[in-house]
Amino acid sequence: MITLFGFGTGFGLPEISPFVTKTEVQLKMAGLAYTQEKAMPPASPKGQLPFISDDGETIADSTFIRAHIEGKYGFDFDAPLSLQARAQAWAFERMIEHHVYWALVGARWVDDTNFAKGPAHFFDGAPDHMRDKLREDAQFRVAENYLLSGLGRHGPDEDVDLAMRSLFALSVQLGDKPYLMGNAPCGTDATAFGALAGILTPFFDSALRERTEKFDNLTAYV
DSSP: OEEEEOOOOOOSSSOOOOOHHHHHHHHHHOOOEEEEEEOOGGSTTSSSSSEEEETTTTESHHHHHHHHHHHHHOOOOOOOOOOHHHHHHHHHHHHIIIIIHHHHHHHIIIIIIHHHHHHGGGGGSSSSHHHHHHHHHHHHHHHHHHHHHHHGGSOOOHHHHHHHHHHHHHHHHTTSSSSSSBSSOOHHHHHHHHHHHHOOOOSOOHHHHHHHTHHHHHHHHH
């Protein structure tokens, strides 16, 4: 039995993290039985979620978990894609995880209103005298990473403008197809769903969400 470790439900989503969502969808795609447990990033070998335990073996990072599923269980997430389509799917996945994802982070963590409504509550169980400092430190670290990602170097409108370029590319790629690469889902669909669902949840108000909602095919896809 596989155990998937993630944050759990929150923000109007079945799972807070788009990366954990990606892995869960891929486990479902592969038809593998699994259980879920809550964890925090320090519990992971790589200091991030998700990670899985599979017959005593621990695998961290959603991309390496996918590789583990493909290698151990012989499931090809990208069948029947051509070699060129596989390359395109990988490129879209990198765009989602290294660009669109950071726009989501900015909307959740850097925006003070959304931070107070959402991520700040991660620390509700901390001792009273430590709670505010933990919240402040966490928001600062995430904002610093947002800056390093590149998007955080731009103004609040400019970062969303850049994110829209990537979301437009996703919308064009999807077109009127049911899935990104055709009539059947591939591995990248799990990645896209996790990120887009995280952006579109009505729990948070943001310019990113409002402008993403204008892509009718992306909202229908989610």
